[in-house]
Amino acid sequence: MNIVVISGGPRKNGRTGIVARMMERTYGFHTLDLSVMEMPLYNGEESQAKEPVIQSLRKAVLEADGVILLSPEYHSAMSGALKNALDFLGSTQFLHKPVALLAVAGGGKGGINCLNNMRTVMRGVYANAIPKQLVLDPDRFDYDIDGLTKEAAEQVHLLVEELKMYARIGNEIKQEQLS
């Protein structure tokens, strides 16, 4: 199953990257890491569609069976880096696609607004944002292993399992439509 993680933290050594690397190691998911991809700022010009970074972003999301949006909460929303990347995408890539939402927060009871913001935008591109979602505060990380605490890793696992369930259902429906 092809699950793609869009890691929306612009900071190279941030906690968002730790979650992305943990999921890569544990599940073999492909990460689109916005801290290294050097995405241009969306300007609506057709010429941007020819840029290799945009083509690879669009192809990866289009071909994915499911997507995980991973973002730090910035001022009660997703990061600007993630929103900018999503502006290059739309229902062409996301229609009916199962999407899991995961926010990395500062530990002051934040995160939920980032999740709600991502959920609203996913509705805008006709994706299927799944019901389960997760906030990871700084105390959910085990920095010595570049990963998460056991309990947080279990929560991530439940999120991944639910995403895979919806991706399987989506794939079955696609097969039925083809037959």
Ligand SMILES: Cc1cc2nc3c(=O)[nH]c(=O)nc-3n(C[C@H](O)[C@H](O)[C@H](O)COP(=O)(O)O)c2cc1C
């Ligand atoms: C500009 C800015 C705004 C932030 N706003 C919030 C916020 O609204 N709620 C929250 O819980 N944390 C907020 N934080 C804290 C970050 O979400 C937290 O530090 C997170 O770990 C950042 O991701 P990173 O470690 O991948 O860089 C903010 C941080 C920055 C830099």
